[in-house]
Amino acid sequence: MTQAIGYAAPSANAPLAPFHFERRALREGDVAIDILYCGVCHSDIHTARNEWHNSVYPALPGHEIVGRVTAVHPSATRHKAGDMVAVGCMVDSCLECRECKAGYEQHCLNGATLTYNSPDRQTGENTLGGYSDHIVVREEFVLRVPDGLDPMRAAPLLCAGITTWSPLTRFHVGPGKEVAVVGLGGLGHMGVKFAAALGANVTMITTSPEKGEDARHLGAHEVLLSTDRDQMKASRSRFDFILNTIPVAHDLHPYLQLLRREGAMVLVGAIEPLPSIHGGMLVSNDRLVGGSAIGGIPLTQEMLDFCAERNILPDCEVIAMQDINEAYARMLKSDVKYRFVIDMASLKQEKEAA
């Protein structure tokens, strides 16, 4: 059977609908994967709706993929049929530049190939993502899902997980560090879990007391209400590190002033023009503001291994493939705790019924 099925957006304004396509024949080093679960990321919506003005249609999203290897090209050595594996936001890169060689394939100087909506390096064809029953990926971009890690709940680790794990570990978040997380969505909730697991004292910064309570259940030690002037003032120059997961542009000053000397705030959500920052806010306390993009393959594997060892998993709501459009609507209302994961059994049933 070389026919695959997925759910794709036929155009910017249309809902996602079933889409049939030919499986890619195995090339050198390729691994064929039977997709079991795929997480639903905000980027999926941006691409389905052409909100980044670069979508190619049909657009088939999904880059939080967990599945089982069904076949490998004879030249592939890293994985074998039957292995539980995962694929994140990238499926290829040059593997020859200094960034690829250093394990930062997401910053490939020749441009990484994204899991969806990206030209295949060999054919130029538009890549199709994980909202599908099947995907073929070169072995270097296929991760091992460690034994004991729930495959369904592992799915969001491939984007929401690594996106938060990367800056937290880069900035040495751990015991003795005061760390804040701003925003409690798919990324924020993983930020809280990871920062707590790494041993930091974790504060959730939120406008909502309810979200504050939720964050405590996820592992936050303290809650700071950003609407409370006195609380915010009392927390000035307090944090070593702030993980900012707010997905839209916003004034950074209220958070920047909370950074202590040489503290850093890293943005992982607001990939758009930001309001003006005052130079004095950076000079004061020698502060830093930065960004972070997912993570390289070695770091992603390290994170998966850490999650298995420490039993750290996203909080997920499982949906059927057929519910994707409704899921998008709910995500836009922040009505999900904290990540939708598509169970691809639903798609396979649809295929068999057809």
Added chain:
Amino acid sequence: MTQAIGYAAPSANAPLAPFHFERRALREGDVAIDILYCGVCHSDIHTARNEWHNSVYPALPGHEIVGRVTAVHPSATRHKAGDMVAVGCMVDSCLECRECKAGYEQHCLNGATLTYNSPDRQTGENTLGGYSDHIVVREEFVLRVPDGLDPMRAAPLLCAGITTWSPLTRFHVGPGKEVAVVGLGGLGHMGVKFAAALGANVTMITTSPEKGEDARHLGAHEVLLSTDRDQMKASRSRFDFILNTIPVAHDLHPYLQLLRREGAMVLVGAIEPLPSIHGGMLVSNDRLVGGSAIGGIPLTQEMLDFCAERNILPDCEVIAMQDINEAYARMLKSDVKYRFVIDMASLKQEKEAA
């Protein structure tokens, strides 16, 4: 003789003119200094003209001070009469908070006392700076000028020097690092000298081929013309660190895109609202942008010792105290290579003639 003379701005719109004041009596731990030289910093102009809207008049600027100890309070142990010493941007701080204890007095949680235009911690009187023949400072804020360091040329190290030394050493600029300096004024020229002395490959980024040539003479290995699109494009993702000394707000994107993975650009000049940064520019290559404020006392001493050992000194133009208003006018036209230093002998002659 308890009377001192200095040059002060009597109001925001008046030129600096002679100003007589009483010397401060020595308090616990105080050191009295006969000022020999004082560098002229842009902050002096901002304060003299109330451009930061916080000036107290008469405003007597100057925070790049070198002189000789004339007397010490009996309780002072760090310096003795006859020592060549220096005073920078601070003359006091709480010395008890975590930042002071860590040697970062400039970030004192209770607010450092600046050398001029700042309330004295004990009397609340407005501090008067180094455009004077005399100053009294508590010993913890008095630096040693090592033997062999030219006292005149050492003066600008106390602000221009430490302001560039601090971020360069914080970000581990050294052999194997690609470092760029943007802007070639008092700070930029020290940035070039220090970065080269620390062993980095140093690129001057400038709009002017002439400034590029000047930078080569100061130690820069390469010149990048920011007006040359092709050169700028070819330098994308190249630099580990960029020291940005431009003293006014400007678009950061052309420089940010030059940062390689995890590279940082630190601003030391533009203490004002900055134009919007696109979040994607930070997320791409996991970039950082930050600020840096002078440096603590231990680091300032380390820098002075390094300069003495390696014979690194600012390029200066010596002026008489009476020339200060003309010097300000020339600074505003960037007509100085690279720092004016006032020879206080001129002031003492004026005092004696009076």
